[in-house]
Amino acid sequence: MAIKIHALVFLGLVVSLISVASAIPGTATYYTVYVPSACYGYQDQGVMIGAASDALWENGAACGRMYKVRCTGPTNQGVPEPCRGEVTVKIVDRCPSPGCQSKIDLSQEAFSMIADPAAGKINMEYNQ
Numbered sequence: 668m669a670i671k672i673h674a675l676v677f678l679g680l681v682v683s684l685i686s687v688a689s690a691i692p693g694t695a696t697y698y699t700v701y702v703p704s705a706c707y708g709y710q711d712q713g714v715m716i717g718a719a720s721d722a723l724w725e726n727g728a729a730c731g732r733m734y735k736v737r738c739t740g741p742t743n744q745g746v747p748e749p750c751r752g753e754v755t756v757k758i759v760d761r762c763p764s765p766g767c768q769s770k771i772d773l774s775q776e777a778f779s780m781i782a783d784p785a786a787g788k789i790n791m792e793y794n795q
Contacts, residue, residue: 693770
């Protein structure tokens with residue numbers, strides 16, 4: 668019985684390390700107008716959503732993908748410790764170049780879950 672418990676604990680640790688190791692660094696910003704969206708038009712998709720930059724968009728293949736996003740730190744001197752945690756968002760829109768200032772543009776509600784909105788832009792890591 669003790670061997671099974673140790674094996675499960677070890678497996679959980681390995682899975683956690685793989686998840687952390689596979690996280691991709693980037694930046695996040697936020698937006699406030701959610702419809703219409705490039706993926707779902709005028710269909711409401713809730714507020715735990717995001718817009719994919721051209722690097723993630725893949726000609727619309729990003730629509731519906733779920734990403735776990737975690738704040739890792741500030742991008743400027745304005746808010747020295749903006750981070751609050753992590754959130755999972757659904758990609759519902761595109762954040763096109765050259766206006767897009769981040770890898771993932773989060774809804775204001777999703778951004779607020781992981782960082783102080785006064786920061787405006789944060790360093791983050793994400794994985795699918």
